[in-house]
Amino acid sequence: MxxxxxxxxxxxxxxxxxxxxxxxxxxxxxxxxxxxxxxxxxxxxxxxxxxxxxxxxxxxxxxxxxxxxxxxxxxxxxxxxxxxxxxxxxxxxxxxxxxxxxxxxxxxxxxxxxxxxRAAQLSDAAPPSIASGDVVIDRAQRRVSRGGEPVHLTPTEFDLLVTLASSPRTVLTRERLLAEVWDWVDASGTRTVDSHVKALRRKLGADLIRTVHGVGYAFEPAEA
The missing domain is CATH 3.40.50.2300 (Response regulator)
Incomplete structure (x- = not known):
């Protein structure tokens, strides 16, 4: 370290x-x-x-x-x-x-x-990719592309995107995202979730993640 x-x-x-x-x-x-x-x-x-x-x-x-x-x-x-x-x-x-x-x-x-x-275990298991319109999330290689162009995400951004995309159109609360992505058991870091979502929108486009005010976020499948 x-x-x-x-x-x-x-x-x-x-x-x-x-x-x-x-x-x-x-x-x-x-x-x-x-x-x-x-x-x-x-x-x-x-x-x-x-x-x-x-x-x-x-x-x-x-x-x-x-x-x-x-x-x-x-x-x-x-x-x-x-x-x-x-x-x-x-x-x-x-x-x-x-x-x-x-x-x-x-x-x-x-x-x-x-x-x-967890990322190492995921790569070993080589699960299938998630495809949503022109967005492809390769969980095995931890790579993301949109419109055929690679998008560089940090490990945390990738994990957040996979968590949201694995339950499309389902609203996930900030507290649940903190628990699943950050392994936090309290709600003290909800602003961290918001900041990472903003970073994802900046890199992938604002249309993929919907804000549900006062609750959390939902992944909206992209159009081809």
Whole structure:
């Protein structure tokens, strides 16, 4: 596991807590060293601060994902939805706003790693693809295309899309999506669901996912 954080006190606290959970943790203190560490160490998870010297966390995330896809938990000091959407757009799988509790950080990290394990099992089972009009979701290879053009999704975006598309026209509550996609058992992260849905709409088009205000979302089969 790799922690990329330029504030020594925060980096040390995160590293100590994750180490106490049984993970091997390495720390990088700026953007360029974070990219190098991710390339060299090939961590299972990256905890990445947005504001970094030398290269900001968004560019770090973009370069890491281009080299080797890996779950990224992004840390941001601003509770700004635009920043969060940009982070998701460059490949982050989840985000937390400072200040945050170490307990939640551990829970989010475990959830991300569980999703990686489920993805590996899914690939081994090689289930069929989901085809909806001009949208093809290849669950075995974890690839998505629309109109024959590939669409790059983060692991979390892919899992969210599969969950919605597996029950077309069925309204799934935010709480259910949190449980099935994020492995969260409470409703504290409903805004996370909303942000990921916005990211999916931006990449695949706004017509695929219908909002049911006050409830959740439904996948609407695409027209050919």
């Amino acid at each position: 790799l922690v990329v954080e330029d504030e020594p006190a925060i980096a040390t606290a995160i590293a100590h807590r994750l180490t106490a959970e049984g993970w091997q943790v390495d720390v990088a203190g700026d953007g360029p060293s974070g990219v190098r560490a991710a390339t060299t160490l090939e961590p299972d998870l990256v905890v990445l601060d947005v504001m970094l010297p030398g290269m900001d966390g968004l560019e770090v995330c973009r370069r890491i994902q281009a080299e080797r896809p890996v779950p990224v938990l992004m840390l941001t000091a601003r509770d700004d939805e635009t920043d969060m959407l940009v982070g998701l757009g460059v490949g982050a799988d989840d985000y937390m706003t400072k200040p945050f509790s170490m307990r939640e950080l551990v829970a989010r990290s475990k959830a991300l790693l569980r999703r990686v394990e």
